[in-house]
Amino acid sequence: MFTPNSIPYQQQPGFQRTYRQGRLTLGLFFPLEAFAGDTPSMLDQASLAQRADKLGFSALWFRDVPLRDPSFGDSGQVFDPWVYLGYMAAHTRSIALGTASIILPIRNPLHTAKAATSVDQLSGGRLLLGVASGDRPVEFPAFGVDPEQRDSLFREYLQVFREVQRSSFVPLTWSGGTLEGADLIPKPTTAEIPFFVTGHSRQTLDWIARYSHGWISYPRAPKTQQLIVESWRAAVRTECGELFKPFTQSLYIDLTDNPQTPPRPIHLGYQLGRYHLISLLESLQEIGVNHVIVNLKYGQRPASEVIEELGQFVLPNFVLST
16 A cells, blocks of 8 residues: 555456446435435434445445535535545445545645545445536635636646556645655555546546546436437547446435336436336436436435335346356
8 A cells, every 4th residue: 555556447346346338336325315405314324324235236425515505405414525434434345435526626635635545445445536626606715716717726636636646756746735755645456546527527528538437427318318428438439449437327216115106307316116217227227327326315215215125126137247
């Protein structure tokens, strides 16, 4: 952990559990509960995470929401993402631990790198790092960041983040600091931590395809999402040839007791029964979606029931064989 690693990021355990070309897997967003408003209870999260791990879900996903903004209506999992990642790493064994996403411009890139490589090492190579430029107006003045500069800061901080993982004692200068005569440790378990740009983060799709290891986007109707996935695959082919770079999306669900309930649109997802959920996920797999992060916020049933039903009846259709 004190010198750079030559193992490709594709061999990282978290990446291998979550991504394979032509296949779709399922993950879960924290909080693992249904709740109204912007303040979840955060009860029983460790036991639910352990159950998700045992059932075979591919990943658990964490948010980076440092400040409560009631007008935004979402406080994520409340706790700091790095602290909570460490907590859940200690309570789980094999499931990947993802961020969707760490807001790069409001954090010193060395702090981001130190936290990320620490979690990656302590979890045994399970960290999948979603990164973003940020979209909450209240955060930028609070952290002394010019929101009009967040696109350039995103690129700059990402470069620093990557370089200190892959090199030792490399001198670096960026707009926020200078590194000379010192090194960032620990190094990650692979050459670098797999990272995924979320949304466009004020970058072009070609730039994302060239530099990121994958793309995290938003839920859309399958026919519309197919066009987005096709544009992503085309950009990756142009920039990187046949290298596999996965496509991930979120999906809010309100899973009903009746497995035959037809889909009814809700915010960024559907109320539906499991038969139709399986059909929806199969259609997403067919168009090239590689991972779906399920969000339970708008559900009507206890999260424990939904996770059990998903694990027993839905997940077996979308587990990668070893």
